[in-house]
Amino acid sequence: MSNSPLATTDALAQLSSDLQDVVSADQLITATVELEPYSHDWWPLAAKKAQLDEHDHMPDIAVKVKAVDDVAAVLRYASKRGVPVTTRALGSSVTGQPLPSRGGILLDVTGLTGTPVIDAINHTVTVPAAVRGDDLEAYVREQGFTLGHSPQSLNRSSAGGWVATFATGQLSSRYGGIEDLVVGYTVVLADGRTVKLEARPRAAVGTDLRQIFIGSEGTLGVITEVVLKIFPVPETSIVEAFTLPSVRAGIDAIRTLAQSGLRPSLVRLYDETEARHATGRDDLGLPVLFLGNEGIDSVARAEHAAAIELIGDLGAKSLGAEPVEGWLGRRYDFSTVESYLNASGGYAETIEIAGRWSEIAAIYDALTGALAPLADEVLGHFSHIYNQGTSLYVILLGHTTDNRTAAERIEEIWKVAMTTTLANGGELSHHHGSGLARKPYIGLLDEGAASVARDLKRAFDPAGVLNPGKLFD
Missing domain, CATH: 3.30.300.330 (GMP Synthetase; Chain A, domain 3)
Structure with a gap:
């Protein structure tokens, strides 16, 4: 923990004492053995570091949040004292977003759960930020809806995490990424203010402030509640797999689909190497395209037929539905x-x-x-x-x-x-966002955009305490 500004016994003792005035003592984690897991996420490098018993990104203390008020109180304290705060929910990041780079406080927000609230008239669901994706999808399915959002991490990621990391799902060609699916959210700023950002259904009074925190990875605020679009469960779903003569032919095929005006639910083009894994067949030796269409029966069938005609002109040959159906059964398997x-x-x-x-x-x-x-x-x-x-x-x-x-x-x-x-x-x-994995290369991007990002950081987090060392910090 040499990267921590609190790496002395007295400083850590003072931090623990101070935080007991902010939250309950039973919400604090100080034992090294309990802090070590917070220094790893699903980033493969972090997994190997754990096997080596190396914990380079361990916080000095963790706070298990019970309510939004806890988030606000901790952030107010941290901003006044200049103590780094890194927010973590389910830890499913594969690039190191929730790993503290400068010690300090780990804000464990997994306690921000509860029953989602469905608005069946306006087709939205309001959900606490740490509710797990598969639980949320199951809940809305019971009411005849779907999120339209299905990242591979659905069973290990949260609604707030999707917004914070700019997530997208396997059906994005129909439903879009999280930036298309989020209606609004509540965020706690570094100074403890709680702000609700939403549009009903669209607002033209100034800048769309919702965009500022999407993909901000906890560097500008802590998302505590999310309002997402929901969609009726499709009446019909059609899937089919096709071989293509080459990767370049496959790219032409998916470009044609993207620019055709059709809205397929599933478009996945595998090169010949990954096609063996995706289909379970070693005899193909060709790229494979998975295609799906869903929605109202007549529309889904018409769109699927039109899509087949388009890609058929580029050499696509059908393998039937079985390869896609097999993949659908294991698509969250890691x-x-x-x-x-x-x-x-x-x-x-x-x-x-x-x-x-x-x-x-x-x-x-x-x-x-x-x-x-x-x-x-x-x-x-x-x-x-x-x-x-x-x-x-x-x-x-x-x-x-x-x-x-x-x-x-x-x-x-x-x-x-x-x-x-x-x-x-x-x-x-x-x-997947940036986290620690991409941090060394962000400096190679356009300096003009980077300067604007740093200006935003200074405006929203003048003390520089929120997830320091990430993005453009």
């Missing part, structure tokens, strides 16, 4: 990555970036080529499409001699991936 990480010397990494249609094929070639020497397998897929471009998701699986070497390999993977992406005109991240 066990392959976990098994590699749990093995001594094993490593796995999942890195997503984005690029315009005019550059994404070259980015794919450069990125997979540069990463190939660093893993036993490099898998690639494109899973979120837009008029202007798409995401590219690269998964690396491998084994080295020991956990130390595996940790070093993961760091090397990030360096190669980020520098290659920037050199070829791509975006550093599409939906």
Whole structure:
């Protein structure tokens, strides 16, 4: 904890004493053995560090929040005293957002739960920030609705975390990312003020302030409640898999779909390597596209037929519904990555970036080529499409001699991936945010945008206590 401004016994004792005037003593965690888990999330590098018994990002103290008032009280205290505060909910980040970089207070907001409130007329649900995604989806499903938001981490991530990290889900081509799905939210600022930001359904009185905190990763405030759109459970859902002659033909196919005006619910293009994993078939040797359409029966069927006609002109050949149905049954399964990480010397990494249609094929070639020497397998897929471009998701699986070497390999993977992406005109991240993994490369982005981001940070957090060391801080 040498990075902490409180790394003396007297300072820590004073912090603990002070916080007992702010929250109940039973809400404080001070024992080292209980603080160590807070220095790790689902970032593969953090997993290897845990196996090495290294806890580089441990807080000095943790506060288990029981109510929004606790959040406000802790932030007021921290801002006055200049004590760093890092917010953490379910810890499902894969890039290190909730890991303290300067010790201080870890604000554990997993206590911000409760029963969601559905507005069946206006099609929204209001939910405490730490409610888990799968619990929320199950709740709205009971009422005949769906969130339309299905990240792979659905069963280990929270509504507030989705907003804070700019999340998106597997059905984004129909429903959009979290920026499209969030109606409003409540955020506690560094000085303890609680602010509700919403639009009913759209507001043109000045800047849309809701956008400021989306993707802010806890550096500008703490999100405590979220209002999300909900949608009627689709009457019909149709899925089908197709082979394509090449990755470039596949990119042309998904670009055609994105720019056609159709709204498929599922679009996932796997390169020939990942296609083996996605379909469970080793005999294809070709990229595979998963396509889905849903909604009112007649519309879903018409859109699916139109989509098939479009991609058929580009060489798509049907494999039927079975490969997609199999994937749907295991789409939240993270066990392959976990098994590699749990093995001594094993490593796995999942890195997503984005690029315009005019550059994404070259980015794919450069990125997979540069990463190939660093893993036993490099898998690639494109899973979120837009008029202007798409995401590219690269998964690396491998084994080295020991956990130390595996940790070093993961760091090397990030360096190669980020520098290659920037050199070829791509975006550093599409939906996992920045955290600690991308922090070293943010300085390579446009300085004009960075200066505006720093101005916002100074305005909302003048003492610089909220999740320091992240984003443009």
